[in-house]
Amino acid sequence: VLSAGSRLPSSRVLAQDVGVSRGVVSRVYAQLAFEGYIVIRQGSVPTVRAISPVESIGVDREERTRLRYDLRAHLPEVSTFPRRLWLRSVRDSLGQAKDADLSYGDPAGLHELRAEIAKYLSRARGVTVAPEHVVITSGSTHSLSLIARALLRRGSRLMAFENPSHYLLREIAHAAGQEIVAVPVDGEGVIARFPARATAVVVSPAHQFPTGVTLSPERREDLLAWAAETGSLIIEDDYDAEFRYDRAAVGALQGLAPDRVVYMGSTGKTFVPALRLGWAVVPDDLRDDVLRELSLTVLQVSGMDQLAFADFLRRGEFDRHLRHMRDVYRKRRDVLVAALGRALPDMPVRGIAAGLHVVLEMPSHEIAESVRARALAAGVAFETTAQHTFSGYRGPAGLILGFGAVAEPGLEVAARVIARVTEEECAAEPAEESAA
Amino acid sequence: VLSAGSRLPSSRVLAQDVGVSRGVVSRVYAQLAFEGYIVIRQGSVPTVRAISPVESIGVDREERTRLRYDLRAHLPEVSTFPRRLWLRSVRDSLGQAKDADLSYGDPAGLHELRAEIAKYLSRARGVTVAPEHVVITSGSTHSLSLIARALLRRGSRLMAFENPSHYLLREIAHAAGQEIVAVPVDGEGVIARFPARATAVVVSPAHQFPTGVTLSPERREDLLAWAAETGSLIIEDDYDAEFRYDRAAVGALQGLAPDRVVYMGSTGKTFVPALRLGWAVVPDDLRDDVLRELSLTVLQVSGMDQLAFADFLRRGEFDRHLRHMRDVYRKRRDVLVAALGRALPDMPVRGIAAGLHVVLEMPSHEIAESVRARALAAGVAFETTAQHTFSGYRGPAGLILGFGAVAEPGLEVAARVIARVTEEECAAEPAEESAA
Numbered sequence: 001v002l003s004a005g006s007r008l009p010s011s012r013v014l015a016q017d018v019g020v021s022r023g024v025v026s027r028v029y030a031q032l033a034f035e036g037y038i039v040i041r042q043g044s045v046p047t048v049r050a051i052s053p054v055e056s057i058g059v060d061r062e063e064r065t066r067l068r069y070d071l072r073a074h075l076p077e078v079s080t081f082p083r084r085l086w087l088r089s090v091r092d093s094l095g096q097a098k099d100a101d102l103s104y105g106d107p108a109g110l111h112e113l114r115a116e117i118a119k120y121l122s123r124a125r126g127v128t129v130a131p132e133h134v135v136i137t138s139g140s141t142h143s144l145s146l147i148a149r150a151l152l153r154r155g156s157r158l159m160a161f162e163n164p165s166h167y168l169l170r171e172i173a174h175a176a177g178q179e180i181v182a183v184p185v186d187g188e189g190v191i192a193r194f195p196a197r198a199t200a201v202v203v204s205p206a207h208q209f210p211t212g213v214t215l216s217p218e219r220r221e222d223l224l225a226w227a228a229e230t231g232s233l234i235i236e237d238d239y240d241a242e243f244r245y246d247r248a249a250v251g252a253l254q255g256l257a258p259d260r261v262v263y264m265g266s267t268g269k270t271f272v273p274a275l276r277l278g279w280a281v282v283p284d285d286l287r288d289d290v291l292r293e294l295s296l297t298v299l300q301v302s303g304m305d306q307l308a309f310a311d312f313l314r315r316g317e318f319d320r321h322l323r324h325m326r327d328v329y330r331k332r333r334d335v336l337v338a339a340l341g342r343a344l345p346d347m348p349v350r351g352i353a354a355g356l357h358v359v360l361e362m363p364s365h366e367i368a369e370s371v372r373a374r375a376l377a378a379g380v381a382f383e384t385t386a387q388h389t390f391s392g393y394r395g396p397a398g399l400i401l402g403f404g405a406v407a408e409p410g411l412e413v414a415a416r417v418i419a420r421v422t423e424e425e426c427a428a429e430p431a432e433e434s435a436a
Numbered sequence: 437v438l439s440a441g442s443r444l445p446s447s448r449v450l451a452q453d454v455g456v457s458r459g460v461v462s463r464v465y466a467q468l469a470f471e472g473y474i475v476i477r478q479g480s481v482p483t484v485r486a487i488s489p490v491e492s493i494g495v496d497r498e499e500r501t502r503l504r505y506d507l508r509a510h511l512p513e514v515s516t517f518p519r520r521l522w523l524r525s526v527r528d529s530l531g532q533a534k535d536a537d538l539s540y541g542d543p544a545g546l547h548e549l550r551a552e553i554a555k556y557l558s559r560a561r562g563v564t565v566a567p568e569h570v571v572i573t574s575g576s577t578h579s580l581s582l583i584a585r586a587l588l589r590r591g592s593r594l595m596a597f598e599n600p601s602h603y604l605l606r607e608i609a610h611a612a613g614q615e616i617v618a619v620p621v622d623g624e625g626v627i628a629r630f631p632a633r634a635t636a637v638v639v640s641p642a643h644q645f646p647t648g649v650t651l652s653p654e655r656r657e658d659l660l661a662w663a664a665e666t667g668s669l670i671i672e673d674d675y676d677a678e679f680r681y682d683r684a685a686v687g688a689l690q691g692l693a694p695d696r697v698v699y700m701g702s703t704g705k706t707f708v709p710a711l712r713l714g715w716a717v718v719p720d721d722l723r724d725d726v727l728r729e730l731s732l733t734v735l736q737v738s739g740m741d742q743l744a745f746a747d748f749l750r751r752g753e754f755d756r757h758l759r760h761m762r763d764v765y766r767k768r769r770d771v772l773v774a775a776l777g778r779a780l781p782d783m784p785v786r787g788i789a790a791g792l793h794v795v796l797e798m799p800s801h802e803i804a805e806s807v808r809a810r811a812l813a814a815g816v817a818f819e820t821t822a823q824h825t826f827s828g829y830r831g832p833a834g835l836i837l838g839f840g841a842v843a844e845p846g847l848e849v850a851a852r853v854i855a856r857v858t859e860e861e862c863a864a865e866p867a868e869e870s871a872a
Contacts, residue, residue: 074540075539075540076539078535078536078538078539079535081535081538083530083531086530087526087527087530090523090526090527091523091526091527094519094522094523095519097519099514099515099517100514101710102514102517102708102709102710103511103512103514103708103709103710103841104510104511104704104709105709105710138574138734138735138737138738139734139735141731141732141733141734141735142733142734142735145732145733145734149611168732171732172732172733175585175728175729175732175733176732268540268735272538272539273538273539273540273541273739274537274538274539274541274738274739274740274743275738275739275740276734276735276736276737276738276739277738292611293611295577296577296581296607296608296611296612297577297578297581297608297611297733298574298575298577298578298581298712298734299574299575299577299578299704299712300712301574301712302574302710302711302712302713302738302740302741303709303710303711303712304710304711304738304740304741304744305738305740305741307710308740405539
C-alpha cells in the first residue's frame with residue numbers, strides 16, 4: 001500500500017499512536033527491515049524500500065544495504081553464474097535439438113544428459129554408473145520425494161534420518177507418507193544403530209549436514225554392513241561434496257554398493273538454484289517405481305534445461321565453474337573462520353574444510369537461539385543446529401554459518417555482529433556446560 | 437546389442453529357427469517397426485534402425501519412413517516451435533534477470549510470469565485473476581497432482597472424473613491417494629450427478645476429452661449449482677481451449693465461480709511439450725496447501741524457463757504462435773475430416789471444431805480395438821475411446837484421431853489405412869448395434 005520512499009513514523013511516535021511499548025515497535029521495524037520491506041538508518045525515520053521483498057542479497061548490494069547479510073547455509077553465490085556461457089549452451093543445444101527432443105520424451109530424462117551426468121559422476125564422485133541408472137529430476141527435493149513415494153509403494157514406510165539433519169528432508173519424506181526415526185551422529189558421522197523396522201536411511205556421508213563431519217571409514221563399513229544384512233536402502237544426499245578445500249573429496253558410498261545405495265545430486269548448491277535440475281542414481285529394483293512416481297507427478301523434467309545442461313557439461317564448463325567456485329568459497333571460508341577465531345577465540349568452529357557452511361559451537365541451545373534472534377534483528381541471518389534436530393537430540397548447540405552467498409567484507413562484518421551478540425548473551429546468562 | 441543397419445532374418449527363417457508361426461514373427465516385427473527399433477521394407481529383410489526408439493515422428497520424417505503416422509491425441513506439432521524467437525526471449529530475460537531471480541524464490545513462481553499469465557488468461561480465456569492466485573507448475577500433470585494431494589490433506593479423498601476422460605488424469609489422482617468415481621458424459625458434456633461423498637470433480641468444459649463436446653450452458657449451471665450447494669470443488673482442465681476453429685472459445689468456468697473452481701492450463705499442447713510449464717489458478721483457501729505440496733515435491737519450477745516464458749508472453753509471441761498454430765491445426769482437421777468422410781461416409785465424425793483430435797464413431801468397442809491394433813501394425817497409431825473409459829461406461833465406441841503432429845499428406849494416408857481396416861473389420865464381424 002505504501003509507495004517506495006514513504007517515511008514511516010518513528011518507533012516512539014508509532015508506539016504512542018497504537019498504544020504498545022516502544023520495544024515492540026522496534027522489533028517489528030527490525031523484522032520488516034530484515035525482510036526487505038523498509039530501510040532503517042540511525043537518526044532518521046524508517047522508509048519504505050523500493051525493492052521486492054523476496055530478493056536475496058547479492059554482493060553488489062552490500063554497500064547500499066546497511067548490515068544485511070544472509071548466512072543461511074543453503075545459499076550459494078549466484079552473481080558468478082556464467083550467463084554468457086550458459087546462453088551459448090542454450091543456443092547451441094536448441095539449434096541442434098531434434099524435433100523429437102521438443103516433444104514428450106523418456107520420463108527418466110534425455111539420454112544425452114544422462115550420459116553426461118554418468119561421466120561427470122565417474123570423474124568427480126567415483127560413482128560408476130550406466131546412463132540407464134540415472135534419473136533426471138528437478139533437484140534433490142524432487143529426488144527424495146520420488147524415492148520416498150516409491151518406497152511407500154513397496155510397503156517400506158519408516159525412514160531413518162541423521163540427528164541433526166536438514167529439517168526440510170524430513171518434511172519431504174513425511175509429506176510423502178513416510179514415518180521418521182532418528183539415528184545419532186557424532187564426530188565420525190552417523191552411527192549405524194537402527195530400529196528393526198527402518199528399511200531406509202538418508203545420510204550425507206561426504207559432508208554431514210549440519211555438523212560438517214565426514215563419515216569415517218569404519219562407519220562407512222558399519223552402514224554398508226547394515227544395509228547388506230537387512231536388505232535396507234541407503235539414500236546418499238551428496239548435496240555439496242564438489243566443494244572440498246583441503247583434499248580431494250571422499251568418494252561416494254554409491255560406488256561401494258550400487259544395489260543398496262540411491263545417490264542424489266543436484267545443481268542447486270553447486271551451480272544455480274533457479275535451474276531446477278538434479279539426478280538420482282537408482283538401483284534396478286527401484287527404478288520403475290521411481291519413474292512411475294515421476295510420470296504421475298511432473299510427467300517429465302524441463303527438456304529445455306536438460307538440453308542446455310547436457311551441452312554445458314559436454315563442453316567442460318560445469319567442471320570449470322566448480323573449480324572457480326571452489327576458489328571463491330575456500331577464500332570465503334578462510335575469511336569467516338579467521339574472523340570468528342579473532343573475535344571469539346574460545347568458541348570452537350566445527351566442520352571439515354568443505355561445502356558452504358561452518359558450525360560455531362555454542363554453550364547452550366538457549367544462547368544459540370538468543371544470538372540468532374538478535375543477529376537477525378541486526379540484519380545478519382543464519383540458522384542454528386537446534387532448528388535441524390528432532391526426537392531427543394543430545395549433541396552440542398551451534399550456529400550454522402553459511403558463507404556461500406556473502407563476499408569477504410560482509411563475512412567480516414557478520415562475524416563481528418555475531419561475536420558482539422554472543423559475548424553479550426554469554427555474559428547475560430551464566431554459561432552452563434553444554435550437553436555435548 | 438545389434439548395431440544400426442544390421443540385417444535381421446526374414447519372418448519365414450526366424451519362424452523356423454525359433455519354432456513359432458510366421459504370423460507371430462510378423463506381428464513382432466510390425467511392433468518393433470512401429471516402436472522404431474527396425475525398418476521393414478517390402479521385398480527385403482528387416483534392418484535395425486539408427487535412431488533412438490523414444491523419438492516421436494516429425495513431419496520431415498514422413499518421406500523417409502514408410503507409413504508411420506502418430507495420431508495419438510496428446511501430440512502437438514513441434515517442428516513449428518519458433519526456436520529463434522524463443523532463444524531471443526532466453527537471451528533477453530537472462531540478460532535482464534536480477535541475481536535474486538537466479539536463487540531460491542517464491543514457490544508460487546516468478547511474480548512477473550504470474551502477472552503475464554494473469555493478463556493472458558484474462559484476454560484469452562475470460563479468467564479474471566490477480567497474479568497472487570496464479571501458481572506456476574510444471575504442467576497440468578503437476579497441477580492435478582498438487583491439487584489432489586492438497587485436497588487429501590484437507591480430508592477430501594473422493595474425486596469424480598468424467599466417463600470417458602483421459603486415463604492419465606485418473607492415474608495421477610489415484611497415485612496422489614484419491615479414490616476415483618465416474619460421472620457420465622453425453623452430447624452436452626458432463627451430467628452433474630455425483631455421489632454424496634464426492635467433493636471434487638475434474639472436468640474439461642471447453643472441449644471434453646475424448647468426446648470432443650462442449651459443456652452446454654444448462655450443464656454449466658448444473659455443475660456450478662452442485663459445487664455451490666455442496667461446497668465442492670470443480671477442477672477445470674483447460675487443456676486445449678486455445679484451439680477453437682469455428683468461433684471464439686467458450687469462456688472458462690473459473691470466471692463464473694472463482695472460489696469454487698481450480699483452473700489448470702499448460703504449454704504442453706498449445707506450445708511445446710519439452711517446456712514443462714503450466715499454471716493453476718487456485719482459490720484462496722486451497723492456495724497454502726497447494727504451495728506446501730509444491731515446495732515439498734519439487735521446491736520450485738525452473739526459473740530459467742519461467743524467465744524466458746514471461747518475456748515470450750510480454751512480447752506477444754505466445755499469442756502470435758497460437759494464432760499461427762490455429763491455422764495449421766484447422767487445416768489439418770479439415771483434411772482429416774474430409775478424408776474420413778470420403779473413405780467412410782457412413783461412420784460419423786464427432787467433436788466440435790476444436791483442439792487436436794476428432795472421434796470416429798465405431799459400431800462396437802471390439803471393432804474399434806481390432807481397427808486400432810491392425811492400424812498400429814500398419815504403422816498408424818491412435819487410441820480408442822475404450823482406453824479412456826472406466827467403471828461401467830455405456831456410451832458409443834470410437835477411434836480418437838489426433839491431427840496435431842501429422843501434416844496433411846500423412847493424414848490422408850492415415851485416413852485411407854483406417855478406412856481399409858475398418859471396412860475389413862466391419863465386414864468380418866457382423867455389425868451389432870452400438871450401445872450408444
